[in-house]
Amino acid sequence: MKDKPQIDDKLIAAANELTKCFVLSDDKLRQLMEKLEQEFQLGLCNEESATLKMLITYVRHLPNGKERGQYLALDLGGTNFRVILINLNIANAPMVSQKFVIPDELMAVDGERLFDFIADCIIEFTNNHKLETIRIALGFTFSFPCVQYGLCQSKLVRWTKGFNCSGVVGKDVVKLLKNSLKKKTQFNNAFVDIVALINDTTGTLMSCAHKNPNCNIGLIVGTGTNACYIEQLDRIDKWPSNYSDPKTVVINTEWGAFGDNGVVDKLGVMTKWDKLVDADTVNPGRQLYEKMVSGMYLGELVRRLLITLCEQKLLFNGQTPENLLKKGSFPTKSVSKIDSDSESNKFQATRRLFDRDFTKTYTETDLRIIHMANNRVSKRAADLVAVGCSTLIEHMANQSNTIAYDGSVIKLHPHFHQWVSDGICKLIDKKKRFEMMLSEDGSGRGAAIVAAVSYREKRPRIIIRDRKVYEIGTYIH
């Protein structure tokens, strides 16, 4: 029989003490729910003064599954930009899409250059797919907070997720895109109708609602985090219009900003590592809940925590591996890898990861401490997402709820989805029910569906060009 590994219980106890601030009691989770509900209410009254904007999306009609036609969708919200062609005429027809990597420098340049780049990508795609002569409606998933004045008029409230392009905040994003498209001469001939601008949460909700009408929440836990839900018009103080049917609208909560007014910190939930991570972003003091939860930040949180453990001589005998000192050296996919390990598999993935990226000199105790620290950060993130979803479920009158979800963290992390689900079970009224439904590419399909639903209402049946009459969706030769 092999010897049992030597474990230093004192070190483990000290590391436990240092990291236990990441463990949130049920009581704390409930206090967070109460605060979040108050913030929801404030946002529903007036978004100017509220921290959570509770943005009206103007998406009111859910899909009925009968949406037809061919649509373009754009998806901008992280490091990639995609152009997608979707054919809703054929059930489960494969989508044709092209991914374009947004160069780092474009994330913080003059906004016009970013939109010129997007326009170039659209042109490349439509040329590649011989779409230059088709009239086609386009839905744009733009996953940043936008105040909307209609389905396709908006104003960017602020950039998030590392973007910081000048000249876009406060501007109409659709107009900026149209201007860039106009500048490109080849495109003058193409009939691209930008008919909807949506958030990725809305896209996620819509793509699932297309199959399951019970869906009432759209959730993203990816590079950023956010949720939307279906609200009754008479509960929205700031609703600017009449109460026509359907008496509901999708509200984009922009819950990533929860805590930006200090309420989360006041509850003692933010740790010193959260503050360190926040201080080293392009938007310090903003999106504080998002920075405790989402993929852009989880790896950084763990990295900073491991550095402190080294500094306090609780890890690697006090020797901080050089690479660990580099920002970005510990991406969130490493958090997932470590969480897929356990004592029973002898922390194999963690060993491989540390061998490759940081150091080959570690003890069994080090492995346990790394595992504990990593797990505390990711489990807290899932608990916080459960707080958000539970608050929404409690906020709505529905007894039965379906959460459409998407995003790299909730999809790829080995336990995140289960932890969120367990957390919600614990936090909501026992009479309420919920299920979670994975969205298949909500950002792409959802935008196409919203475009289709809006076209269902008001699409022009024909267009006249060069004195000829064309039906929508037909090719113009």
Ligand code: BGC
């Ligand atoms: C944005 C949201 C978006 C979320 C998920 C956040 O940073 O503010 O609009 O839905 O990321 O992509």
